Amino acid sequence: MNYSKKLLLYISGVTLVLGACTKDFQEINTTPGLPVKADIPPLVNGVIKTLFLKGQEQAAIHNEYYYPVTQLGAVSTLSSGYLVQNGALDVWTDYYSSLQDLNLIQDKINAYSGDKTEMNNVQAVAYILRAYKTLRMTDQFGDIPYFQAARSYTGNTSLYRPKYDSQKSIYDSVLTQLVWASKNINTAASPTTAAGKPYATIGSSETFFNNNMLKWQKFGNSLLLRHAMQIVEKDPATATPILQYALSGIPLIEEGEDVGMWPANLNNYVLNDSRFWSFTSHKAMRMSNTCWNQMADGTAPAQIFDPRVYIFFETNQAGNWAPYVLGSGVTDISNPYQDKRDADITLKDNTPFSAFNYYLVRDIHYQPELFMTAAEVHFLKAEAFARGLGLVKDMGQAAVEYKAGITSSVNFWYMIAHTTNVQNDNWAAVAPANPTPAQMDALFNNAKVAFTGTDDQLLNKIYAQEWLSFFREPWLAYNLWRRTGRTPRIGNPDKYANFNRLQYPLRESIDNMDNYKTQSDLMGGNSTTVKVWWMK
Template identity: 55%
Template structure:
């Protein structure tokens, strides 16, 4: 299949063709209202991929150094506003597709027959909207994404509070959990067969039991996200999710965008984001290194994920970069490496594993992993959130989270064996049972000490598990203020007071009155303004 720029894919809406397995199926360029639900859902699915500029200008330049998951030796040639525009345009073009699907669901006479499709739509909308509002704060939502109706009121929409958006999305997810029908061939009370998405549902392949678990897992994620700010609302949701017979995403049920299962889709945006415009300046942070190794030798490494996440510098040494302290190494370490993973262009500090960012055909983009679910449950039991405090159960979930994360990344490495990126041939072997036991017993990892110590370790391991999901590490850092920090680091105010993305520049022109009303409440379109759920 020819390479398709994901940036362009995200920009397409009314003039875009519908896709099946993200290959062209049928064009509805001039009449999007005449398309059917399946192609629209498929297009919503395709919008879940990360944008190239989003990764280059926001993840690499901000989220990695802010969270200290990784470091950058200098800002890239990408511009923050371009990454913001990419996220903003992707969301609002997709919201129109979502609303079109909702209109079509509403038009069906036997509404029960649409319950499973309605649930999938609610889950997709919740995932995308939570991710959007977490990055920006208040956003246009309840009346947004309906310009296709032609109503003048739909073109310039007011901003809605993040708290109200959270409440609405959690309600939608609760509905999905309770109303998904997992029977093989469900029939309504009127005798109508439930409608399905068939092959158009490319994320989970129509597995409604897994969609149900995904919805319940998202409830736990976002109830935990808001618990510091609104415990009265969040705590019952946490309890209900934990007690639900549906359960959560289990081991090997990770929700990801797997290019290999989508008709050989090419994730060129990943490599582009690290190799173009000077963004090869990302390095292994001393903060991350301190959590996986006792010193700068191979023998000091105790976390089996270390050699999957990062690699030695050009001299073959483990050399962590201390944010705000280390200097030099303004070298684009990845432009050379289209075919040669050993040529590191003379970089002085360790960098992100070449295979992890180079592969375009197999390595997934994680959306929600079973490791995350285990860590969220561990925190709930360690803190007694929604349930009675139970340190033993917290420890079980904590160890399960670490193990699940290790297994996930070794599965990825072992499966990456394309001709040009044969990671499987060079990746270390998966750790043995004895090696995992030794890892979990390491003083930096072992679930020992006070309850506060235990909670701190939960946050640390959850933070590390987000190595390729830096937006979630950013959420965790803002929510708890307790993610790992290297005491030797000296980050600039650019990083220490960056709490949100600025609104897209077009809003000041195309939605001026509502935009001005919103930023007047915030004291400007500032990145140091805290989103609602922050401490």
């Protein structure tokens, strides 16, 4: 497979799809005085199209590091040949390209000479996209160029090589913008200002939420909850009032509103195959014994108590459940992710260990690239109740949210299995039936899951189930581990010890030499052992 050519075709295809939608952007023209009438919508959609995960990002960062670091997965070989720096360069380049578009959007909003209220919804969308992209970026790298970055289009030569900004200052700015978006977004069908003028709208070509301002508001509010919780230990003065606001009853993501790049919501757009490529090319991803031990009491089928096992993983070539034991040093270079399995699903390349479910990594037709789920919101609420963060401590309500989070995660993944159609094999036709009430009772009553024990033990169970719910969002499991240090672990293999951040790409030391050196000296070196600002 020539992945580079496929990626190029994919980018070109998306560009054509987005670039051909100008007639659908005319709604924005209804607001007189927009700086340039039809340019904000394609810029917004230009940012949205960067939300797709990149191939190297998934293979070199997620599979090679985030899965084994968090122990959600295991790597069955000493070296896959993938360098984390290659994935970091993908993420870095992608972010600054989208930041330029975000800056251009902001310039045009700032230049509007009419009633600024007319631009509130456009501004809110821009702030929410900026927040998602920027917080994900800084959470992975730490301090980054931000306030002066991606502004070379202005012609101001002093901005060609931007200085690095502290992660705290970036968080302060972006969270302030998210609060503004939450309070100023207008969710009415056809909002107007006090003077009766219509709000500017991005138009019907906004395919992420189809211009549904309530969904944008819920996403932004849920991001507030996620990131305020992320910094509450480090900066309670900033985080606490935001947590109080986020938990005050404002709209948050609910069941069936899981946010991501859903092909069905993109005019049934067929995703590029970077997800599948990252597995078949990397080939060494296996089920870890840490993850298995949170879902089963042994390797016999009757000892499985978490029904998500059947969605996340598959048996080995011999038909047995066989987790890879972390730290064992055993090497398995078989490749159970080859596309020959499209013709015969049983061809697992004689792997002795359980791999990730082939259907799960193969699908490009339905399964979304997730950003935030209803399950995560439940677990964040459970933690808030359990710790008394942003509201009064209440272990009873923590239990309610904890159970709701597990239920939401189980239901979500079974819905995916029953709806997804991979290229040549219909997963829905062979997926296990939805868990019965008896199966769910077995899950909730298992000693590893049951909401019993000391307050400290209960908090560990909340973290363990949130960690499991992030199975296909390993960067969030990585954040949770770095924030709490309390996600399930069995030992800590040397390769992954103190892997606390992504390194700045080498090109920064050339393209932005002076500022890179200043930042590197400040941190004591551009090392993965340096902790990001909010890390425990």
